[in-house]
Amino acid sequence: MEKRNIIQMLAKKVAPNWLGRQLILRRSLAACPGFTKADLDRCAAEFLDGPVGIGFRNFPLPLEIEERRKSHGSSKYFDFDYWLRVNILRAVALGLNSGSRKRVLDLGCGPGWFLAVCKFHAHEVNGFDLPYCDMCKEDGGVYMQLNRMLGVDKDIRRGRISSFSPLRVDGKFDVITAFMVCFNNHKSEQTWKAEQWKFFLEDIKGHLKAGGTFRMELNPDQRSYPKFKYYDTETKEIFRQFGNVQGSTITLSL
Numbered sequence: 001m002e003k004r005n006i007i008q009m010l011a012k013k014v015a016p017n018w019l020g021r022q023l024i025l026r027r028s029l030a031a032c033p034g035f036t037k038a039d040l041d042r043c044a045a046e047f048l049d050g051p052v053g054i055g056f057r058n059f060p061l062p063l064e065i066e067e068r069r070k071s072h073g074s075s076k077y078f079d080f081d082y083w084l085r086v087n088i089l090r091a092v093a094l095g096l097n098s099g100s101r102k103r104v105l106d107l108g109c110g111p112g113w114f115l116a117v118c119k120f121h122a123h124e125v126n127g128f129d130l131p132y133c134d135m136c137k138e139d140g141g142v143y144m145q146l147n148r149m150l151g152v153d154k155d156i157r158r159g160r161i162s163s164f165s166p167l168r169v170d171g172k173f174d175v176i177t178a179f180m181v182c183f184n185n186h187k188s189e190q191t192w193k194a195e196q197w198k199f200f201l202e203d204i205k206g207h208l209k210a211g212g213t214f215r216m217e218l219n220p221d222q223r224s225y226p227k228f229k230y231y232d233t234e235t236k237e238i239f240r241q242f243g244n245v246q247g248s249t250i251t252l253s254l
């Protein structure tokens with residue numbers, strides 16, 4: 001076995017989260033041509049030097065959260081070194097790290113990392129997520145605390161995205177995003193199928209300004225979708241009719 005493969009295999013056993021995260025960051029960086037690792041480190045340092053970052057860096061995490069933040073539950077979002085970088089790269093991939101002020105809407109914004117990075121780049125940010133009381137206890141507590149710490153709590157509208165119901169947001173946006181999507185009843189009996197996605201994407205189009213972009217990243221569901229991992233053939237076809245499909249990522253541009 002190659003030395004590189006042995007190291008990867010050992011790292012997977014010893015620190016599976018760490019390795020997975022390094023691979024995600026490396027892949028995301030590769031999707032941002034012209035933006036280097038040094039640029040990423042510089043941008044993260046600038047964010048952490050700002051008022052939000054300083055508050056965040058100095059916040060003493062309770063031991064319990066400190067232990068859980070490397071886990072899969074929502075406490076993982078306290079791992080600011082990682083989630084800050086993920087969201088800097090999400091913004092770069094959409095060209096939001098430079099250029100004119102944009103009106104941005106992030107659906108299922110959760111902790112608010114993407115909103116905080118967009119705000120750092122001087123954009124107008126709008127989040128949309130469930131009321132805290134409709135979330136499980138851990139999510140409600142973690143998201144409320146992080147929304148405040150990241151300074152985006154007042155930028156988030158509370159509501160539920162439901163199948164065949166228009167989004168309850170005002171006006172049109174330059175950029176609409178949805179990362180690690182769960183509002184499609186992910187991994188449940190009621191997971192959205194092609195017709196629900198068609199309604200949703202038609203509605204989204206109506207909320208985009210001319211020249212606007214919608215970017216969505218789906219969560220995997222290998223058991224339901226052994227072929228494409230994220231959707232069935234019919235849904236993939238609908239996504240194709242609206243825009244570009246690359247694995248988990250669907251992009252619609254007007």
Ligand SMILES: C[S@@+](CC[C@H](N)C(=O)[O-])C[C@H]1O[C@@H](n2cnc3c(N)ncnc32)[C@H](O)[C@@H]1O
Pocket residue numbers: 107108109110111113128129130135139159160161162178179180181182183184
């Ligand atoms: C896996 S988290 C992703 C958070 C964030 N987008 C990110 O990538 O870091 C999924 C988010 O979707 C929200 N969500 C789930 N179902 C929803 C629904 N029906 N309407 C609105 N938000 C929903 C959850 O509250 C949670 O914040």
